Amino acid sequence: MSDEAAQREADEAFMRQALALADEAAALGEVPVGAVAVRDGQVVGRGYNRREIDRDPFSHAELLAMREAAKAVGAWRLSGVTVYVTLEPCAMCAGALVQSRLSRLVFGAVDPKAGAVGSLYDLATDPRHNHRVEVTGGVLAEASRERLKAFFQGLRARK
Amino acid sequence: MSDEAAQREADEAFMRQALALADEAAALGEVPVGAVAVRDGQVVGRGYNRREIDRDPFSHAELLAMREAAKAVGAWRLSGVTVYVTLEPCAMCAGALVQSRLSRLVFGAVDPKAGAVGSLYDLATDPRHNHRVEVTGGVLAEASRERLKAFFQGLRARK
Numbered sequence: 217m218s219d220e221a222a223q224r225e226a227d228e229a230f231m232r233q234a235l236a237l238a239d240e241a242a243a244l245g246e247v248p249v250g251a252v253a254v255r256d257g258q259v260v261g262r263g264y265n266r267r268e269i270d271r272d273p274f275s276h277a278e279l280l281a282m283r284e285a286a287k288a289v290g291a292w293r294l295s296g297v298t299v300y301v302t303l304e305p306c307a308m309c310a311g312a313l314v315q316s317r318l319s320r321l322v323f324g325a326v327d328p329k330a331g332a333v334g335s336l337y338d339l340a341t342d343p344r345h346n347h348r349v350e351v352t353g354g355v356l357a358e359a360s361r362e363r364l365k366a367f368f369q370g371l372r373a374r375k
Numbered sequence: 376m377s378d379e380a381a382q383r384e385a386d387e388a389f390m391r392q393a394l395a396l397a398d399e400a401a402a403l404g405e406v407p408v409g410a411v412a413v414r415d416g417q418v419v420g421r422g423y424n425r426r427e428i429d430r431d432p433f434s435h436a437e438l439l440a441m442r443e444a445a446k447a448v449g450a451w452r453l454s455g456v457t458v459y460v461t462l463e464p465c466a467m468c469a470g471a472l473v474q475s476r477l478s479r480l481v482f483g484a485v486d487p488k489a490g491a492v493g494s495l496y497d498l499a500t501d502p503r504h505n506h507r508v509e510v511t512g513g514v515l516a517e518a519s520r521e522r523l524k525a526f527f528q529g530l531r532a533r534k
Contacts, residue, residue, distance in 0.1 A: 272442060273451040273475035274433070283431060292432040307498050308470030311491065315467050316432035329505070332470065336503055337496065339466050344495055346488070 230300045231356045237264040248363040251277035251301040253285035261285030294318045302360040304331035310339035320350040324360035389459040390515045396423040407522040410436035410460040412444035420444030452476045461519040463490035469498035479509040483519035
């Protein structure tokens with residue numbers, strides 16, 4: 217297997233863990249977004265969107281995963297850490313990737329309305345910032361989109 | 376006194392509280408940035424930068440003040456809340472203002488290197504987002520700049 221194929225296989229395996237966390241969010245009535253933070257092939261942080269339950273506007277999946285990773289690493293710098301998240305991060309979360317000096321971001325579906333890693337902005341790769349994040353988008357994007365679609369269809373059906 | 380003058384006076388009074396919190400950060404060896412969140416003329420959240428102490432990349436002054444405000448308000452939506460912060464917010468924090476549906480932001484000094492409310496970006500007022508924040512910049516800016524300057528001069532002197 218080529219290095220590239222091995223990387224893709226590893227990315228998909230971690231993204232499946234993020235998708236499973238998105239399902240946990242959906243089960244709680246939250247918009248289904250999940251994330252894992254990985255260092256040296258080990259998961260060091262997990263999170264899923266829990267904004268309503270926590271009553272906290274910052275309880276986005278990738279922020280929670282990064283905060284848990286920072287605790288595991290024992291520092292606020294997340295050098296060497298990759299975050300896998302099922303949806304393109306918003307401006308807050310993309311800014312947080314830069315703040316935490318994250319090495320790499322892998323995301324699933326794009327978010328044309330609020331995404332800040334290619335859609336509305338390119339915050340993670342802006343050369344004016346003091347840190348840039350390596351980005352891979354579109355990993356298991358369809359699986360992420362399906363979950364979001366099912367969630368919002370369910371919301372409309374209940375109204 | 377005109378409405379405008381009364382508003383300016385109130386803004387400066389709350390900014391002085393934010394500056395006092397910046398001094399607490401400096402006393403702990405943190406970059407001196409402070410913030411208060413205000414609703415109906417009452418302070419409902421306070422924060423100062425404590426990134427190093429907390430080992431948390433998200434422990435920026437205004438995020439901590441907003442989180443405390445969300446707890447006080449009992450909801451993640453910070454409608455009717457004004458945040459006063461001594462330094463122009465970074466992309467993460469500016470995105471967080473939008474995420475939390477904050478009504479108004481008042482900041483002190485501009486941050487030409489990382490500011491996202493006028494300097495590098497205009498995240499708080501982007502018409503493509505589902506929420507826009509009213510922004511007033513430059514309130515007691517000199518007092519904020521002096522604190523930052525003294526802090527970084529002190530750092531260099533210790534090296």
